Structure formats: structure tokens, C-alpha cells
Amino acid sequence: MSATDISATKTGRIFNFSAGPSTLPIEVLEQAQRDLLNYDGSGMSVMEMSHRSAPFESIINRAEADLRALLAIPDDYSVLFLQGGASLQFSMIAMNFLAEGQEAGYIVTGAWGEKALESAQLEGSAKEVHSQKEGGYKKAPSWAEIPDCRGLAYVHCTSNETIQGVEFSSDPSPLGAPIICDMSSDILSRPVHVSAYDLIYAGAQKNMGPAGLVVVIAKKSFLAGAKSGLGPMLDYKVQDKNKSLYNTPPCWSIYVTGLVFQHLLSTGGISGAEARNRAKAKVIYDAIDQSDGFFKGHAEVGSRSLMNITFTLPSDELTSQFIKACDQTQLDGLKGHRSVGGCRASVYNAFPREGCDRLAELMADFRKSH
Numbered sequence: 367m368s369a370t371d372i373s374a375t376k377t378g379r380i381f382n383f384s385a386g387p388s389t390l391p392i393e394v395l396e397q398a399q400r401d402l403l404n405y406d407g408s409g410m411s412v413m414e415m416s417h418r419s420a421p422f423e424s425i426i427n428r429a430e431a432d433l434r435a436l437l438a439i440p441d442d443y444s445v446l447f448l449q450g451g452a453s454l455q456f457s458m459i460a461m462n463f464l465a466e467g468q469e470a471g472y473i474v475t476g477a478w479g480e481k482a483l484e485s486a487q488l489e490g491s492a493k494e495v496h497s498q499k500e501g502g503y504k505k506a507p508s509w510a511e512i513p514d515c516r517g518l519a520y521v522h523c524t525s526n527e528t529i530q531g532v533e534f535s536s537d538p539s540p541l542g543a544p545i546i547c548d549m550s551s552d553i554l555s556r557p558v559h560v561s562a563y564d565l566i567y568a569g570a571q572k573n574m575g576p577a578g579l580v581v582v583i584a585k586k587s588f589l590a591g592a593k594s595g596l597g598p599m600l601d602y603k604v605q606d607k608n609k610s611l612y613n614t615p616p617c618w619s620i621y622v623t624g625l626v627f628q629h630l631l632s633t634g635g636i637s638g639a640e641a642r643n644r645a646k647a648k649v650i651y652d653a654i655d656q657s658d659g660f661f662k663g664h665a666e667v668g669s670r671s672l673m674n675i676t677f678t679l680p681s682d683e684l685t686s687q688f689i690k691a692c693d694q695t696q697l698d699g700l701k702g703h704r705s706v707g708g709c710r711a712s713v714y715n716a717f718p719r720e721g722c723d724r725l726a727e728l729m730a731d732f733r734k735s736h
């Protein structure tokens with residue numbers, strides 16, 4: 367029995383394919399449990415502690431340092447721990463970086479990119495510079511297909527579209543305008559060059575930690591050009607100047623996210639995670655490709671996500687039978703998003719390989735018996 371199987375039997379935990387909030391490393395949950403009543407001899411829980419106390423200051427500083435180490439974040443980038451999820455970033459980005467008389471460009475490869483664009487349009491002038499909507503959001507374009515974006519305030523992309531399961535396979539090449547990327551569902555899953563972006567943001571609850579926290583990594587010179595005069599919570603410059611402590615931050619989420627960073631560092635860093643993620647996704651994509659068309663992948667092969675694997679069955683009836691069979695074998699959360707239908711297996715960093723093997727076996731068995 368592997369370590370995961372042992373802990374699964376001990377705790378009654380099941381394989382959780384949820385798209386988010388999603389599974390966390392068992393070691394992190396156990397550490398949080400050990401620290402719950404008395405964090406590091408402080409005599410209190412992180413949930414009960416002042417965000418201006420020495421123990422919390424060291425928690426947030428270490429989380430930042432570990433994230434910088436994991437992603438090799440250059441010194442001329444700030445790291446912010448904010449609230450409001452990725453969805454508030456949709457608005458904040460336009461509020462801060464889209465001035466009167468300017469226009470922003472959006473590369474839309476799925477549902478989240480659409481939402482980001484709609485939010486920006488409430489704040490100013492924003493347009494699609496590339497959309498995969500007509501093709502049904504099945505692929506990410508090559509960067510060479512994106513038109514020249516010179517003159518735009520910024521261009522926004524979504525590295526992994528969580529609902530459609532479509533992922534860019536490389537960092538953008540220069541597009542002529544500052545590049546902003548929503549990495550909510552694939553941050554820390556594979557190496558990226560932070561310097562290819564002017565601002566990266568990611569909600570914590572897919573690959574990093576509990577909901578309630580959004581991480582922003584931004585080039586200082588880009589932040590310096592943000593508008594002034596916004597409400598302080600919405601102003602990146604205020605948040606940066608106050609090192610994410612303008613008000614009470616989501617302390618518990620930052621603490622658990624910090625534990626996830628430590629866990630990643632001790633298990634081979636991002637390249638270790640990438641190797642595990644490639645192997646995990648391959649097991650399930652192979653099960654799709656070897657099913658003689660019974661299971662069909664939603665995304666085109668070159669744009670397949672390593673994090674969210676979307677596929678359909680020949681009918682809605684078979685889909686619901688399959689999901690029932692998954693539930694019966696403790697494979698949970700496989701129902702696809704209502705807009706795409708079918709199934710979605712979300713296999714973020716912390717999702718164990720055993721769960722992918724179990725799903726692939728069930729797929730093969732189900733096909734034979736149906």
C-alpha cells in the first residue's frame with residue numbers, strides 16, 4: 367500500500383477531483399491540525415493571532431520567500447496576498463491599468479477569459495484581440511497568432527481555462543503591450559518565466575491553499591504606472607506599500623498556503639510537480655485515447671490541460687451512469703461544468719497518482735460493460 371492509500375483508509379478520505387476548492391496535500395492538513403490549537407509555542411491558533419504579531423509576520427514573510435524560490439521570481443517583482451478571489455482581480459486590473467482614452471486587449475480561450483473581459487468592460491474600453499469562442503473553446507492559439515497589441519494598455523490571457531480544460535503550453539512571446547495572466551488553475555504546476563509577464567494572479571483554492579486568498583505577482587515598474595485615487599483596498603500601490611497588510615489579510619489561508627509552498631519545496635519544487643502532473647494527466651488522456659472513441663476529449667490534443675481533463679461519453683444517460691459508478695468507488699467530483707457537460711477530472715498538484723490510476727481503470731471497465 368502506498369502512503370496515500372494508508373492515510374486514505376485511516377481518515378476515510380476519498381479521491382477528490384473537484385475543480386476548486388480542491389484537494390490539499392495530506393501532510394499539509396496534518397501539519398495544520400497539529401498547529402491548530404497552539405501555533406509554534408505561541409499559545410494560540412493562527413486563526414486567533416494578530417496579523418501584526420511576530421509569528422504572523424514570519425508566516426507571511428516565509429510564504430513570500432518560498433513562493434519567490436519556487437517560481438524564481440525576480441527582485442523587481444512584488445508579491446501580494448490579497449482577497450476577493452481571482453474574480454476581484456478581473457475588476458481591479460481594469461480599475462488600475464485602464465485609464466480614460468486607453469483600450470485593453472483580451473485573449474479569450476474559455477469561460478474565465480470571457481468573464482475577465484466582461485468585468486473590464488464595466489470599467490473602461492476593452493476588446494477581444496483573439497477568441498476561440500467560435501471553435502467551442504477547444505484550443506489555445508500559438509502566440510504567433512495573436513495580432514500585434516502595440517498601443518493597448520495591456521493584454522490579458524488565461525494560462526489554463528479550468529472549465530474547458532484548455533491550457534497554453536508555453537509562456538507568451540512579447541505581444542507589444544504589458545501582459546497580464548490569470549494563472550488561477552495552473553500556477554505552480556509547471557515552470558514559467560515570471561519575466562514574460564507584467565502581472566500574474568491566481569486564486570489560491572486550485573493549486574495553492576484554502577479559498578479567500580489571491581496571489582498577485584507584479585513587476586514593480588508596471589505597478590508604478592497604475593492609476594491613483596482608487597479606494598485603498600482596490601489600489602495595488604497601496605497594497606504593495608503596506609506589504610499586503612493594509613487591512614487584516616486572510617491570515618489562515620496565507621498560513622496554509624505557506625505550508626503548501628514548503629511541501630512543494632520539499633518534494634522536488636516545480637519541476638518535481640510538473641513531472642508528477644505530466645504522468646498523472648497521461649494516465650487519463652491515455653484512457654480517453656485508447657477507448658475507440660467511447661470517451662472523447664474536449665480539448666484539441668496540443669492544448670490539453672494538465673490540470674483539468676474534460677471529456678464526454680456517447681450520451682447523457684451513459685454520462686450519469688458513469689458518474690454514479692465513480693461515486694460508488696470513491697472517485698468524487700467528476701461531473702463536468704454545466705456549460706460543457708460530460709466529465710471533468712481536476713488533477714491539481716496535490717491530487718494523488720493513485721486516483722488517476724483508479725479512474726483510468728474504471729473508464730476501461732465501464733466501456734467494456736457498456
Ligand SMILES: *Cc1c(COP(=O)(O)O)cnc(C)c1O
Pocket residue numbers: 386450451452453454478524526527528548549550551569570572
Ligand atoms: C476558479 C477560477 C477563477 C475564479 O476564481 P475565484 O477565486 O472564485 O474568483 C478565475 N479564473 C480561473 C482560471 C479560475 O480557474
